[in-house]
Amino acid sequence: MRCVTEIERNAIHGQFHSTFGPGGRVRLIRAPGRVNLIGEHTDYNEGFVFPMAIEPEVRFACRARTDGMVRLVSSLFPKQIIEFSIQHKIERSEPAWSNYVRGVAAELIGAGIAIEGMDLYIDNTLPMGGGLSSSAAIEVGTALCFLTQQGQKMDLTRLALLCQKAEHEYALVPCGIMDQTIVSSGREGHAMLFDCRNGTKQFIRIDEKELRVVIVNSMVKHELSGGEYALRRKQCEEGAAFFHRINPAIRSLRDVTIKQLDESKGKLDPIIYKRCRHVVSENHRTTDAALALERKHYDRAGELMVQSHQSLRDDFQVSCAELDFLAEQAMTVKGVYGARMTGGGFGGCIVALVQPRAVESLSHHLTESYQKKHQIKPAVYVTTATAGASVVQ
Ligand code: GLA
Numbered sequence: 530m531r532c533v534t535e536i537e538r539n540a541i542h543g544q545f546h547s548t549f550g551p552g553g554r555v556r557l558i559r560a561p562g563r564v565n566l567i568g569e570h571t572d573y574n575e576g577f578v579f580p581m582a583i584e585p586e587v588r589f590a591c592r593a594r595t596d597g598m599v600r601l602v603s604s605l606f607p608k609q610i611i612e613f614s615i616q617h618k619i620e621r622s623e624p625a626w627s628n629y630v631r632g633v634a635a636e637l638i639g640a641g642i643a644i645e646g647m648d649l650y651i652d653n654t655l656p657m658g659g660g661l662s663s664s665a666a667i668e669v670g671t672a673l674c675f676l677t678q679q680g681q682k683m684d685l686t687r688l689a690l691l692c693q694k695a696e697h698e699y700a701l702v703p704c705g706i707m708d709q710t711i712v713s714s715g716r717e718g719h720a721m722l723f724d725c726r727n728g729t730k731q732f733i734r735i736d737e738k739e740l741r742v743v744i745v746n747s748m749v750k751h752e753l754s755g756g757e758y759a760l761r762r763k764q765c766e767e768g769a770a771f772f773h774r775i776n777p778a779i780r781s782l783r784d785v786t787i788k789q790l791d792e793s794k795g796k797l798d799p800i801i802y803k804r805c806r807h808v809v810s811e812n813h814r815t816t817d818a819a820l821a822l823e824r825k826h827y828d829r830a831g832e833l834m835v836q837s838h839q840s841l842r843d844d845f846q847v848s849c850a851e852l853d854f855l856a857e858q859a860m861t862v863k864g865v866y867g868a869r870m871t872g873g874g875f876g877g878c879i880v881a882l883v884q885p886r887a888v889e890s891l892s893h894h895l896t897e898s899y900q901k902k903h904q905i906k907p908a909v910y911v912t913t914a915t916a917g918a919s920v921v922q
Pocket of ligand 1: 568569570571572573704705706707708872873874
């Protein structure tokens with residue numbers, strides 16, 4: 530895992546003190562971004578996801594205050610100091626990103642946890658709205674700041690649920706549980722097969738000598754609160770309700786078999802049928818891909834990723850021209866096992882599983898061809914799997 534270097538630590542402390550003044554005990558916390566290798570739009574259907582925590586991360590410098598105020602600055606908007614009090618009801622407010630912090634403070638208080646105010650400097654190296662879960666990183670990191678100041682710890686499942694609730698109620702994004710779980714529970718060198726129904730986590734080694742994970746940001750912004758994400762959730766619920774009427778043992782799309790799906794064709798609204806077909810097939814692909822990676826069957830894992838992209842593009846309809854282009858072009862490079870869009874969709878990133886010696890040619894080819902076709906320079910990240918959020922100092 531890449532550690533926070535002394536130079537970086539000094540730089541964050543420097544930023545903190547020049548923003549909030551000298552003195553006091555300043556703590557340093559980190560929370561990684563995440564990439565999902567496969568298992569998209571399955572988490573809110575009680576299905577399987579297979580994400581890993583990545584090296585780009587958010588760092589937090591915080592110092593307790595005794596007056597109940599939270600004062601907040603992000604490195605992305607260094608001139609803006611945002612303030613709110615934890616002694617009054619915490620309301621949603623502007624700027625939008627501050628709601629992740631407000632939401633977490635409110636949910637901690639709501640859960641009966643005593644917290645204090647703080648000065649908080651957020652150093653963000655993750656693109657906001659770039660599909661690498663900067664929001665979950667801010668939520669989980671903020672929660673760790675509040676908890677660490679009180680000398681408290683929280684069970685990671687509870688922490689993830691609390692942060693998810695903050696996102697639902699303060700950022701108004703009806704997200705699933707994948708992002709907050711991997712940001713808090715990631716393990717160095719491993720991807721995590723997570724069962725969103727029963728909370729089981731299975732860590733699968735990603736052998737760095739044999740495999741690299743390359744993420745390419747299309748630079749097209751995705752806006753999950755924009756309505757399409759919520760609409761997909763609703764369509765999945767509608768599908769689950771249809772199957773429940775036929776068989777009351779079916780609680781969610783997780784329970785639907787391929788046979789039941791096939792039998793529903795023609796009876797289910799065609800759009801809902803397509804959404805269901807994505808979720809049902811994606812769950813199979815996800816457990817199959819985790820097994821393939823465990824057995825080092827990289828070609829098979831890659832093939833499943835390509836199928837996942839096609840299903841997200843054609844059945845779930847959450848891709849876009851830019852992501853399709855990047856995923857298709859990635860597959861033309863020798864040594865690339867698989868590539869697909871990752872995250873909620875409508876922009877954001879693709880993820881590719883790549884032989885180490887193919888990283889350079891992939892990065893070069895995508896940068897060139899994408900610029901030529903879409904006149905946008907993509908950002909490329911080559912990463913290993915890293916650990917979940919932690920206290921650095
Ligand atoms: C977003 C949400 C997740 C998940 C993905 C799609 O990242 O935050 O909960 O639903 O989209 O797989």
